Amino acid sequence: xxxxxxxxxxxxxxxGNDKSIKCEQNLGHDTMYWYKQDSKKFLKxxxxxxxxxxxxxxxxxxxxxxxSPDKAHLNLHINSLExxxxxxxxxxxxxxxxxxxxxxxxxxxxxxxxxx
Amino acid sequence: GDSVTQMEGPVTLSEEAxxxxxxxxxxxxxxxxxWYVQYPGEGLQLLLKATKADDKGSNxxxxxxxxxxxxxxxxxxGSVQxxxxxxxxxxxxxxxxDKLIFGTGTRLQVFP
Numbered sequence: 001x002x003x004x005x006x007x008x009x010x011x012x013x014x015x016g017n018d019k020s021i022k023c024e025q026n027l028g029h030d031t032m033y034w035y036k037q038d039s040k041k042f043l044k045x046x047x048x049x050x051x052x053x054x055x056x057x058x059x060x061x062x063x064x065x066x067x068s069p070d071k072a073h074l075n076l077h078i079n080s081l082e083x084x085x086x087x088x089x090x091x092x093x094x095x096x097x098x099x100x101x102x103x104x105x106x107x108x109x110x111x112x113x114x115x116x
Numbered sequence: 117g118d119s120v121t122q123m124e125g126p127v128t129l130s131e132e133a134x135x136x137x138x139x140x141x142x143x144x145x146x147x148x149x150x151w152y153v154q155y156p157g158e159g160l161q162l163l164l165k166a167t168k169a170d171d172k173g174s175n176x177x178x179x180x181x182x183x184x185x186x187x188x189x190x191x192x193x194g195s196v197q198x199x200x201x202x203x204x205x206x207x208x209x210x211x212x213x214d215k216l217i218f219g220t221g222t223r224l225q226v227f228p
Contacts, residue, residue: 031214041154041203043218056215090159096214103148103167103209105216107160 003027004108006091012114013081021076021111023091031055031096032074033105034066037088046089049074050096081115088112118143118210122219125203129226135193137222139180139206142187147208149173149182149189150216154203163191163204196226 004025013019025032033056034046048056049068063079074091091108095101123138141147151163151173164173169184180191189206206219 033215035216041221043160043205043216043221045215045217048214050214056213058215092160092216094214104150104162104165106162107152109159 004091004093004106006089006108006111008111009109010112010114012116014116015081015083017081018077018079019081019113020078021089021091021113023074023076023108025072025091025093025106025108027093027106029093029095029106030071031094032068032071033092033094034074034076035090035092035107037090037110039087043090047074047076078113081113083115086113086115118147118208118212118217120206120208120217120219122204122206122222125221125223127222127224129196129224131198131226131228132195133226135191135196135200135224137191137204137206137224139189139191139219140187141189141206141208143208143210145211146184147210149180150207150209151178151180151189151191152205152207152218154205154221156202160205196224198226198228200224201226 031050033048047066052068088110092105094105148167150165152160153163164175166173166182172181203221207216
């Protein structure tokens with residue numbers, strides 16, 4: 001009965017490979033997000049989707065491609081992995097940015113990606 | 117643009133000490149403000165929130181008051197426990213974009 005879940009929890013891969021991270025939420029939320037946490041713990045948004053539509057794309061390299069098959073799922077595919085992609089990636093969800101909607105976001109447990 | 121500034125850590129306290137972690141923000145309009153906590157090896161958990169000026173968010177003994185005049189949202193707890201050791205993030209969500217902007221995080225270490 002986990003609210004926001006991500007798989008895998010750990011991902012170790014070599015430079016140049018392509019990998020995917022999956023996220024699912026069972027909160028009935030309309031909006032989902034990807035955040036990146038770097039080695040200094042700094043968190044920054046990458047993407048947001050509302051009802052399967054891309055809303056925010058925060059100057060992320062084209063090698064990162066989010067896909068939302070339905071509003072409960074948001075996956076992140078990364079092509080040609082680089083050393084600098086090593087980070088913890090968090091998925092989150094919320095009821096959306098509409099007026100009157102609760103503004104808080106709920107986060108998954110994170111996926112620690114290590115590129116060697 | 118919008119931003120959040122938190123005090124540098126780590127903050128090191130003995131059990132039962134009083135905790136304050138400072139947070140100030142810059143934002144257009146009237147943002148919602150949050151504190152999230154990240155325990156070692158885990159994801160972020162919403163600790164508390166405030167959505168308008170003078171609101172006080174509280175949870176698990178932690179409190180923070182939305183001060184518009186000083187653009188601050190300082191986190192306080194009267195008596196910390198070893199189990200409170202974690203990284204604490206202050207964040208805001210402005211009305212303009214549906215995203216959270218985080219501070220750099222403050223690590224709290226509580227010793228018995």
